[in-house]
Amino acid sequence: AVNLSTRQFSNSDLADVVIYALAHSGLSPERLELEITETSLIESPEECLRTLAQLKNLGITIALDDFGTGYSSFSQLTM
Incomplete structure (x- = not known):
């Protein structure tokens, strides 16, 4: 599992960075979990969903880190 900061996650080419890292490490995408x-x-739900879809299509698992410590609620999970 790898924690991503909000700044890292908002990088528009995050999926490309992850693909590059996977290719050079030899790690299978199914073994990678990214924590956001x-x-x-x-901060930017539309861009976030687009990035999440790209990562999910690669086979990467996404975990929501620190949920409930800020402003969100379960309604955010339905986005």
């Missing part, structure tokens, strides 16, 4: 914070979801 709820702040990432709140």
Whole structure:
């Protein structure tokens, strides 16, 4: 599992960075879990969903880190 900061997650080419890292490490995408914070979801939900879809299509698992410590609620999970 790898924690991503809000700044890292908002990088528009995050999927490309992850693909590059996977290719050079030899790690299978299914073995990678990226942890994002709820702040990432709140600041730019449309861009966040687009990035999440790209990562999910690669086979990467996404975990929501520190959920409930800020502003979000379960309604945010339905986005």
